[in-house]
Amino acid sequence: MQRTLYALLVTTAVLLCIALASAWSQESVLPAPTFVADFEGTATGTDPDGAAVEPVTAENLEFDSGLFGQAFVASRGQKLIYDGSLISRTQGTVEMWLSPLASWSEVGWHYFFAYGGETKSPGFCNLWTHEGGLRFDLVGTAWIHAGWPPQSRWEVGTWHHFVATWDSTGSAVLYVDGHNVGEEQIAPWELPEGKTFRVGSSWESAGNTGEVLIDRLRIYDRHFTAEMVAELRRQPDVPALTLIVPTLADPEATELAIVAQTDAR
Numbered sequence: 001m002q003r004t005l006y007a008l009l010v011t012t013a014v015l016l017c018i019a020l021a022s023a024w025s026q027e028s029v030l031p032a033p034t035f036v037a038d039f040e041g042t043a044t045g046t047d048p049d050g051a052a053v054e055p056v057t058a059e060n061l062e063f064d065s066g067l068f069g070q071a072f073v074a075s076r077g078q079k080l081i082y083d084g085s086l087i088s089r090t091q092g093t094v095e096m097w098l099s100p101l102a103s104w105s106e107v108g109w110h111y112f113f114a115y116g117g118e119t120k121s122p123g124f125c126n127l128w129t130h131e132g133g134l135r136f137d138l139v140g141t142a143w144i145h146a147g148w149p150p151q152s153r154w155e156v157g158t159w160h161h162f163v164a165t166w167d168s169t170g171s172a173v174l175y176v177d178g179h180n181v182g183e184e185q186i187a188p189w190e191l192p193e194g195k196t197f198r199v200g201s202s203w204e205s206a207g208n209t210g211e212v213l214i215d216r217l218r219i220y221d222r223h224f225t226a227e228m229v230a231e232l233r234r235q236p237d238v239p240a241l242t243l244i245v246p247t248l249a250d251p252e253a254t255e256l257a258i259v260a261q262t263d264a265r
Helices: 002-028 226-233
Strands: 035-037 057-059 063-065 070-074 079-083 091-100 109-115 126-130 133-138 142-146 158-167 171-176 179-185 196-199 212-220 242-244 257-261
Touching: 091 109, 109 212, 133 171, 133 179, 142 171, 142 179, 158 226
Parallel strands: none
Antiparallel strands: 035 212, 057 079, 063 070, 070 212, 079 196, 091 158, 091 212, 109 126, 109 196, 126 133, 133 142, 158 171, 158 257, 171 179, 242 257
C-alpha cells in the first residue's frame, strides 16, 4: 500500500513538472517578427515569409563589423527609409542592438528610429537620445524621458539592447539592456497611415543621425512583456555578454547590468 502511494506521488510530481515545463515553454515562445533587417552588407530586409523588403530610400549606406556579423553605420550623410505599413497600427515592438561610434557631448539629438515621414507630426515611435538622456516618443502624446540602467556604459566598443514596445490602449515601455527604464500610460490612440520610418536618423529632411552602429533590427506586431524582453536576450545566437559587476571603485553598484562588448571598432 505504501509503495503504491509512493509510486502514485512520484508519478503525480513528474507529471506536474512536465506540465509546468510545457506551460513555461509555451509562454516563452516569442512571436515571429514582421520585419527583419540584419544589415549584412545590405539594407534589404525580410517579411515573415522570408520575402525581400526593399527600403523606400537608401542613400550613401555603409556597413561595418557588428555584433551578429555586419551592422549599419548610422552617421552623417546616410539616409535609410522604409515603408511605414511594416509597423502595426494596434500594438508593436521595435528591437535593435546599438553601439556608439564616438563619445557624445550632453548637448544634441541622436535618433535611432523615427516614424512620421518628412515632418515632425505625428512623431510616432521616435527612439532617440537628447542631452545624454534616453527618449521614447509615442504619437506625440507620450514622452518617456529616462536615464541609463545601472552600470550600463555608453562607450565606443560596447553594445546595448534597445526594445521599445507599445499597444493601442495607450501604454509605452522602453527597455535598455534588459531594464525597464521608462513606462507611460496615455489615452487610446490610432497610428496614422501613409507614413514611413527611418533607421538611424530623424523624420526631418536633414535628419539628426544616431552616430551609432545598428545591428539586428526587428519589428513585431505584439506588445512585449518584461519576460518576453528577457527571452530575447536568452536566444541561443545572442553572443556571450560581459557582466559589469560592482567593484571597489564603485562599491555602491549593487545591481548587475548586462552589456554586450566586442572589439568591433
